Amino acid sequence: MKRIHVLEESVAARIAAGEVVASPAAAVKELAENSLDAGADSITVEIVEGGKELIRVTDNGSGIHEEDMELAVAKHATSKIAVASDLAAVSTLGFRGEALFSLAACSRLTISSRPADSLSGCVLRVNGGGRPNLSFAGLPEGTTVRAESLFYNIPARRKFLKSTAQEAAKVGGVITKMILGNPAVSFKYINNGKIVYQSPGSGKLTDALATVYGSEITQNIVEVNCVHENISVTGLVSQPSFLHKSANNIYFFLNGRPIQSNALKDALLAGYGERILHSHFPLCALTLVMPYEYADVNVHPGKLQVLFYHENDVKDAVKTAVAGALAQSSPPSLGIKAETSYPDSADDRPLEEDTAQHAAGNLPRLNTADRLYRPVRAVGESAGYLMDAMIYPTNIFENTLDAIIEQDIVNNEAEQTELKDVRDLCDFTVIGQVFETYILCECGQALYLIDQHAAHERLNYERMKAALEEGKGTAQQLLLPVVKKFLSHEFSVLGQNESTLLAMGFELEEFGPLCYKFTALPVAVDSAGVHKLIDEIIHELSQDKNDIVLNRDRVIRAACRYSIKAGDRLSDGEIKELMAEIAGMEAIPTCPHGRPVAIAITKTELEKGFKRTV
Ligand SMILES: Nc1ncnc2c1ncn2[C@@H]1O[C@H](COP(=O)(O)OP(=O)(O)O)[C@@H](O)[C@H]1O
Ligand SMILES: [Mg+2]
Known part of the structure; x- marks a missing residue:
């Protein structure tokens, strides 16, 4: 056994870097949060090759002063908290002083910035944790951070990055949360040169939601606005008639920070009560505002998990707010007698x-x-x-x-x-x-x-399976082509399974940012349900993206669900x-x-x- 020694600082930095910016999506999150903390109201995020080759975040925020530039990439360097007691009431998205330090250690990083009160700007370059190089340049107000070749110097990490499409889908998910959590900020998201999202920054959540889900969504939502015991719950939830089979469209924000919480999800579903079916989930974008000391966000470096000190009050607030909003917007019961949960036996x-x-x-x-x-x-x-x-x-x-x-x-x-x-x-x-x-x-x-x-379903299933095995599913042309907009992860799922769908008899092609045009369906499918069928297929394909055979089977099952009506x-x-x-x-x-x-x-x-x- 070799003797123990303390790791060289640059090696330790690389190891630590992988924890904070484990993926392009995590890096984008950190950089965009820095822009929000800097008070920006216009933020552009651009990625190339899923962020593996390039991540660039540009903002019109407060900028970084020349004297602070080198500090920004130093370990635990932050302008956001100073003493331990500040941790009890963190109001900014960042505070750990780790993101730029980590990116500097594991990519080729360039920070260009000019604060409003400086005449010229500075450019700081650091490669893989080496010595920073500072120069001056004429720059617009605000900051641009460019991280190239993520993990180029940590091959083990680079190897574990997912495919370009999968990494891009994760970045898309981060941007979605950013847009929904900050309706007053205009976000532009560019993937491989194509604009994916551009939110107006109007301050209205409906506009933000429409940016991500398309404008039709606005007809299916209910406004929530309620204050309950010091806790305010505002935002939008979908009508009980507009449900999804996955919980992927549930977003919570706490004091402007996106958070994940099963407790809040349960409270949301409890608010829907009998209006919602088991295994179905609403769309939800709710912002909670409460005194900072009610919650601890410093539980994990990703800052997604939150510890509520008054969890029951918070759950009550969400449930009451959602139930109240739904009661006002729709009749109390849709006549569903379904159980909200299944007994196990x-x-x-x-x-x-x-x-x-x-x-x-x-x-x-x-x-x-x-x-x-x-x-x-x-x-x-x-x-x-x-x-x-x-x-x-x-x-x-x-x-x-x-x-x-x-x-x-x-x-x-x-x-x-x-x-x-x-x-x-x-x-x-x-x-x-x-x-x-x-x-x-x-x-x-x-x-x-x-x-x-x-x-009929069973027979169609057998027929479609046989046709697919022979690689010649028969297509029926749609009278009117259907153009659908997708969320970025859905879009990439469709892209990955395009050949299976084509072999089954679907005809589809990319049609602008995040859109696909469908011109034909397999012959056994009833074209009346085309929209729902596509949603269903996406849902099925999102389960486990890597198993091609299983995916084929799921698509066929979804398709034959729309075969012939009772x-x-x-x-x-x-x-x-x-x-x-x-x-x-x-x-x-x-x-x-x-x-x-x-x-x-x-x-x-x-x-x-x-x-x-x-
Ligand atoms: N886009 C930006 N605009 C202005 N200042 C920034 C920006 N990004 C980073 N900074 C400055 O660099 C510091 C370090 O950033 P970071 O490493 O992300 O740590 P943290 O956000 O936790 O403070 C921040 O505290 C902030 O002062
Ligand atoms: Mg930060």
């Missing part, structure tokens, strides 16, 4: 039909049918997206439903005499169709109910055709999302139900 799950049966006079319950498949969602009466969300179980990709069904089958084995598999359907008699949704069919010793939509009256011929296809199916008799294609009630169970046998 399958047997604890509420059975909607139980209630219905009680109401109808305690009719005995048929065993197998409801055990084979219980609706996970309650039935609501609202329209649009929410309705779709209720028709399909949302936890479909975790296979929990399959597991529950299997478990139930096992649990009931003793009671089930001869439960038939849909694949055994060979010599069947079609009885008819009920509710324009289910096909009734007799086969052997059982009565089958087949969900025609689930069956509620179509089928002719006898069509029913026969569908049934024959189902009977010929090799795969498991569930739709691609885990809902069963068919349920069976055996003759024995019917007889038990009618008390013909015990």
Whole structure:
């Protein structure tokens, strides 16, 4: 073993640098926060190659004095706090004096700055923690920080940077938060020479939101403005009818600082209460203002985590503010009876039909049918997206439903005499169709109910998969091309999966900053739901970006969800055709999302139900 020695300062600096600016996104965050701390109201962020080659942040803030230039890149050098007691009430975004020091240690850094009261400006250059070089230059008021070749001198770190698209997506996420957290500041974000976002800096959160999400968003939001016990909560949340399947669009700001907090997210959802479905999330940009000493932001170098000293008060404030705003803007209930959370055990799950049966006079319950498949969602009466969300179980990709069904089958084995598999359907008699949704069919010793939509989905799934495997999905042209604007991470997800989508029969191309134009869809897809389908695909592809095979499967599943609607009256011929296809199916008799294609009630169970046998 070698003897212990203290690391050379430049080596220690490089190691530490990787902690503060672990990625281009972290560097952009630090630099833009410096600009905000300097009072800038116009900030331009430019990156090249995901920030790996160049990060440049320009502002019109207070600038750095000539005498302070070298200090700015020194360790623990800051103008923002002076003594330990200042830590108790930090009002600026930065205070640790680490960002410029770190960037100086791990990139080729240039800082150009001129304060308003200086006639000329200074340029400071530092390469990889070497000696800073200062020169003078005529400069506009404000500061520009340029960090080139991030981690060029720490190969191990550089190797761990993600792909250009992934790093750019993370930078886009940082800028999104900056824009939403500072509506009075005009941000311009340029990625590889293209303007991605340009916010007006009007001071209105709606304008900031429209910059990121497109102007249509303004029709789907509710204003929140409430003061509760010294804590003010202001901002915008989406209407309960405008939900996302991921919590990625929830933004909280504390005294101007973006923060992450599960406690606040829970409080937000509690504010929505029964208006929101399980596994669905609103869009939210809420700013909390409270006395600085109510929270500690010095928990982590990233300064994203916050410790609230009065967490319950803060949660109450958010919940009350959101609930109040929603109550004013929409009727108290949308008629959704859905549970806001699932009990863990399958047997604890509420059975909607139980209630219905009680109401109808305690009719005995048929065993197998409801055990084979219980609706996970309650039935609501609202329209649009929410309705779709209720028709399909949302936890479909975790296979929990399959597991529950299997478990139930096992649990009931003793009671089930001869439960038939849909694949055994060979010599069947079609009885008819009920509710324009289910096909009734007799086969052997059982009565089958087949969900025609689930069956179509399954068949389309198999067809699309086969087409994709052969690499020739058939396209149907859209009458009107659909142009959609995406968030930067969504945009890069689409880019990465473009070839899969093209092979499936989608036709799409980049169409301006963060926009894609769709001109055709796979032939089996119902074009009426194109917007939702695209959202769904993005959601699926955002789960785990690296697994190509899994991604293909997710896209197909999303696509066939929009195949053919329930509620179509089928002719006898069509029913026969569908049934024959189902009977010929090799795969498991569930739709691609885990809902069963068919349920069976055996003759024995019917007889038990009618008390013909015990
Ligand atoms: N864009 C800027 N405009 C004006 N001053 C700046 C800017 N960026 C950095 N500085 C100055 O450099 C100092 C060091 O910055 P930094 O390393 O980020 O530490 P911190 O922000 O924690 O103080 C800041 O305290 C500030 O005085
Ligand atoms: Mg800083």
